[in-house]
Amino acid sequence: MTSLASISPERATARRRLPAMLLVACAAIAVIVAFGGYFVTVVCFAAIYALFVSGLNLFMGYTGQVSFGQNAFAALGGYATAVLTTRLHLDPLAALVCGALLSAAIAAAVGYPTLRLRGHYLAMATLALGLIAYEVAVQWNGLTQGYMGISGIPGLGFAGFEIDNERLQAIVLLAIAALGMGAAVRLRRSRFGRALGAIAGSEEAAQALGVDVTRYKLWAFVIAAVYASIAGSLMAQYVGFVSPEVFGLSMVVLGFTMLYVGGIGNVSGPLIGALIVEALPQAVSGLKDYQDLVYGVGLLVILIYAPKGLAAVDRGVPFKPGSKS
Amino acid sequence: MSLLEIQGLTKAFGGLLAVNDVTFSIEAGGIDAVIGPNGAGKTTLFNLISGAHPPTAGTVTFAGTHLTGLSPHKVAACGVVRTFQLVRLFGEMSAEENVRVGFHLSTRGGAWSALGRSRRMRAEEVEIAAKARELLALVGLSDRAETPASQLTYGQQRLLEIARAVAAGPRLLLLDEPAAGLDTAETDALAEIIRAINRRGVTILLIEHDMRLVMGIARRIVVLDFGRKIADGTPEAVARDPAVLEAYLGTTETALHA
Numbered sequence: 001m002t003s004l005a006s007i008s009p010e011r012a013t014a015r016r017r018l019p020a021m022l023l024v025a026c027a028a029i030a031v032i033v034a035f036g037g038y039f040v041t042v043v044c045f046a047a048i049y050a051l052f053v054s055g056l057n058l059f060m061g062y063t064g065q066v067s068f069g070q071n072a073f074a075a076l077g078g079y080a081t082a083v084l085t086t087r088l089h090l091d092p093l094a095a096l097v098c099g100a101l102l103s104a105a106i107a108a109a110v111g112y113p114t115l116r117l118r119g120h121y122l123a124m125a126t127l128a129l130g131l132i133a134y135e136v137a138v139q140w141n142g143l144t145q146g147y148m149g150i151s152g153i154p155g156l157g158f159a160g161f162e163i164d165n166e167r168l169q170a171i172v173l174l175a176i177a178a179l180g181m182g183a184a185v186r187l188r189r190s191r192f193g194r195a196l197g198a199i200a201g202s203e204e205a206a207q208a209l210g211v212d213v214t215r216y217k218l219w220a221f222v223i224a225a226v227y228a229s230i231a232g233s234l235m236a237q238y239v240g241f242v243s244p245e246v247f248g249l250s251m252v253v254l255g256f257t258m259l260y261v262g263g264i265g266n267v268s269g270p271l272i273g274a275l276i277v278e279a280l281p282q283a284v285s286g287l288k289d290y291q292d293l294v295y296g297v298g299l300l301v302i303l304i305y306a307p308k309g310l311a312a313v314d315r316g317v318p319f320k321p322g323s324k325s
Numbered sequence: 326m327s328l329l330e331i332q333g334l335t336k337a338f339g340g341l342l343a344v345n346d347v348t349f350s351i352e353a354g355g356i357d358a359v360i361g362p363n364g365a366g367k368t369t370l371f372n373l374i375s376g377a378h379p380p381t382a383g384t385v386t387f388a389g390t391h392l393t394g395l396s397p398h399k400v401a402a403c404g405v406v407r408t409f410q411l412v413r414l415f416g417e418m419s420a421e422e423n424v425r426v427g428f429h430l431s432t433r434g435g436a437w438s439a440l441g442r443s444r445r446m447r448a449e450e451v452e453i454a455a456k457a458r459e460l461l462a463l464v465g466l467s468d469r470a471e472t473p474a475s476q477l478t479y480g481q482q483r484l485l486e487i488a489r490a491v492a493a494g495p496r497l498l499l500l501d502e503p504a505a506g507l508d509t510a511e512t513d514a515l516a517e518i519i520r521a522i523n524r525r526g527v528t529i530l531l532i533e534h535d536m537r538l539v540m541g542i543a544r545r546i547v548v549l550d551f552g553r554k555i556a557d558g559t560p561e562a563v564a565r566d567p568a569v570l571e572a573y574l575g576t577t578e579t580a581l582h583a
Contacts, residue, residue: 183440190439190446191432194418198426201415205486208375208409209493210401210430219436265417 032170040170042282046274047173048234051180053258053270055227058184061265062193063220064200066122068252069129070228073103075137075247077229078236082150083143093158096233100226107225108218115217130252137244149243156237173234177271180227185267196220261302263309272310326389328353328528329497334383336369343369345552356519356529358539361549367532368410371499375407376400402430406495410502412482416475420466420485423474424457427492460488464518480511491522500531504538516542
């Protein structure tokens with residue numbers, strides 16, 4: 001009886017899907033090893049963005065809030081990695097952890113007053129956060145070297161060991177993204193995740209059941225910031241360079257596109273969205289002048305025919321956190 | 326000492342006194358009702374008790390604790406849990422998961438425990454899953470456990486909201502028009518469910534328009550009109566009270582039975 005009751009429907013589904021997911025992972029690795037080249041670069045960026053968007057999904061999809069300012073935390077992570085590794089010659093992994101801790105602290109400090117706002121007001125406040133981060137990156141010359149940015153950042157690796165094989169980098173980045181998404185699944189399927197889902201459903205009802213809405217929103221914001229920061233650090237390590245533009249508004253637009261194309265509120269949505277949005281421009285690049293047009297139309301078609309995102313297509317109904325799929 | 330004591334409770338919205346110097350108390354163990362015409366201040370009264378609005382004046386004391394000024398989640402933690410006039414479910418979640426959220430107060434663990442998935446946490450999940458099923462059975466929704474809340478019928482949604490509120494372990498359950506939108510058969514079933522919850526030791530205070538339901542289950546009735554308390558007593562006494570008949574039910578006694 002206990003063992004039956006302990007397997008909730010969503011877990012049973014997850015177990016049924018496990019072999020398929022492993023197959024996809026093996027296939028992806030095989031393709032990476034076989035092809036190499038630009039395809040691998042696309043996969044690397046997609047993996048980094050999948051992590052970034054997973055954090056965004058936690059805050060927006062699970063908790064039902066809105067943030068246009070996650071790029072601020074990606075910038076924090078990226079610059080922390082850049083400064084700590086080039087100036088203080090810190091280990092890249094240690095720099096990544098420092099950046100994440102710094103982002104968490106700043107998210108908590110900024111989120112406390114900001115998260116009282118709702119809807120459009122929260123959107124505006126968080127948008128300002130991204131713009132402030134951009135301005136700081138431009139103006140704080142002594143630390144950030146302004147528009148010039150910081151180059152010479154050591155690549156992915158830890159403890160003096162640097163991964164310089166591009167295919168291996170892709171696999172490591174995919175593994176990190178998978179780890180991040182696995183953590184997101186665990187967060188969702190818990191008392192903590194249910195409280196976030198309750199806030200998305202109705203703040204008043206959540207409060208009436210004893211959920212400290214302010215506190216849980218802040219937690220979601222801080223965790224999303226940590227995801228963004230780690231993505232920013234990995235970006236800095238992978239590209240070897242940071243500048244204000246790397247973490248500009250385009251990152252926000254890209255993140256949102258991935259979130260909606262992949263499927264908001266869906267655990268696998270961020271990875272699917274990131275892969276499509278990263279790969280689509282490459283797939284249509286042969287069309288020269290028309291490539292932007294075709295890219296735009298492609299996204300529109302996806303959003304019209306899969307309004308809940310590509311990750312929800314096979315189920316007919318949207319897979320939202322906790323619902324039966 | 327009474328379970329809930331409301332003393333001189335007043336709420337002004339601008340110049341409008343939605344609740345005006347209301348005083349009454351609720352004894353533990355009963356089913357009491359607040360009635361009154363539309364706009365009498367019933368829901369505002371609930372909002373003041375549950376902490377959704379701060380009162381302009383007056384106090385709310387629950388089992389010796391001052392609730393006045395506490396935020397809603399703290400009021401819930403004190404043992405006062407409410408439902409809403411317009412059902413507020415977590416529409417994307419299954420019926421069972423809605424009830425599981427109700428166990429928030431009686432369980433522990435945040436983000437770290439979610440990531441760790443300790444043996445204790447998994448055991449707790451199994452336990453609340455079983456309890457959630459039991460509460461779904463109580464309101465007759467056992468076969469709807471996996472259905473997303475938004476796909477339930479209106480009557481089922483009302484019952485689910487009540488099951489979810491009971492999961493939160495209230496000592497006092499505030500039901501805001503639980504029969505609104507229900508047909509006669511559903512209302513009769515609801516009356517039985519409310520009695521069953523009451524038998525579990527939960528004191529119940531409900532706002533209701535359905536006089537048949539109120540007269541059938543309430544032990545005592547408080548009548549509000551234009552924010553003021555105009556009567557307070559047994560259903561029989563209230564039904565005969567001239568002030569109630571005039572202000573709320575019309576001018577003749579036949580209106581009550583219409």
